[in-house]
Amino acid sequence: MPAAAEFASVAPGSDYDTVRRVLAYITENWRAQPTIETIAGAAGATPTDIHHLFRRWCGLTPKAFLQAITLYHAKNLLGASASVLDTALEVGLSGPGRLHDLFVTHEAMSPGEWKAGGGGLSLSYGFHPSPFGEALIVTTPRGLAGLGWVSDGLDGGKVVGGRAEALADMMRRWPHAQYRFDPQATAPYAARIFDPKAWSAETPLRVVLIGTDFEVRVWQTLLKIPVGRATTYGDVACHIGKPSASRAVGMAVGKNPISFVVPCHRVIGKSGALTGYHWGLTRKRAILGWEAGQTAG
DNA sequence: TATTATCGCGGAT
DNA sequence: ATCCGCGATAATA
Structure with missing residues (x-):
């Protein structure tokens, strides 16, 4: 302490x-x-x-946690059978969009719709504590639009951080939007998202995907990866019918605006290497380790 | 045109 | 075993 x-x-x-x-x-x-x-x-x-x-x-001992973030374990996350994405579908969960354990229902907002009709669209934002540091949450009246992290010091020796930078990073994604500081609007989302006991199929979490067609298709695919599993950039590329587009997928995954909820941290390299994370590889490791604890119990 | 949070292949440690 | 460099590759600014 x-x-x-x-x-x-x-x-x-x-x-x-x-x-x-x-x-x-x-x-x-x-x-x-x-x-x-x-x-x-x-x-x-x-x-x-x-x-x-x-x-x-x-929920893990230090030894188990350290093992959970090794390259060997990361390979296990990928699963022995063909594709985690395919096996997720085989489980036979009813509708699209409730495959994620957080029970997310999603809708897409294309750039066209966003630019043309987006004049009146305003975003609320707030900062809230979470198991992975302070979170920046951005919402529309239709649902969650963004989730990022306030960097808290060093990552890989690089000094980063601050609420202002976290907000600026989010605003860069949709520069024409109106932003309003409204923690009361975003607080309920924080309470839901970071408390596994509050995850429920009866009241799904609404999220709004704002991006290009390609990006939205990639993000929708990420929602099908279960907690405690992982997939590869190449697998995602296959899943959207473009087996050779793994590199483009990597770019789209990296632009995911809704960290954690859209689980871009569950996409890793085919070798098992973690390769990259917009909010720092340290946080990617922490989230994967935390999820290992959630599924172990 | 020049960027990638890719992948798989050789060849050199 | 592991690590580099390279080319193929698809989507953005």
Whole structure:
């Protein structure tokens, strides 16, 4: 707890704050095969603290968590059979859009519709705590349009961060929209999204996909990847009928505006390498590790 | 035209 | 085993 106060920029003392430092240390020093004592020391905590933290945060012991973010485990996420996307469909869940465990119903808003009729469209935004740091949530009257993260310091040695930058990043996606700070409008979304106990099929989460036709098709495909599984850029490309477009898929995945809800973190390279994440690879690891804990129980 | 959060192939460590 | 460099490839600004 005392060490966390030094990182007062965001959610001081939060679980993710420490998790982030553990992950950052491991990614930079994995070659040295650091012991749990060394890792704990670098994160400013005792091994016992670390143990309790991971049990509380994701339900896994530190050892299990570390194993969950290795390349070997990432390959397992991909699944032995043909494609995770196909097996998801075989399970026989009824409608499109409720395959995600968050029970999302989605509608698409094409750029044309967005530019032509978008004059009156206004977006509400707010900042809310989450298991992965402070989240920026953007909504329309029709549903969730954006979810991003406020960077909280270092990622891969690069200094980034702040609410202003998080908001600017989101506004860059739809520069012509009207933005209104309205935490009361966005708070219910935060409560729903980050509490697995609140995930329910009866009241699906409404999301609005704003992008090109190609991007929307990719994002819709991502919604079919179950919690605790992963797929590859090439698999997504096959799924939308363009087997050779894996690179273009990577670009579209990277532009996903609704982090976590549209699970772009569950797309990894064919080798099992995590390859990239708009909000930092450290966060991608953290989310995948957290999800491993959710499915383990 | 020049960018990619890709992929698979050789050839060199 | 692992890692680079390369070309093919599809969608954007």
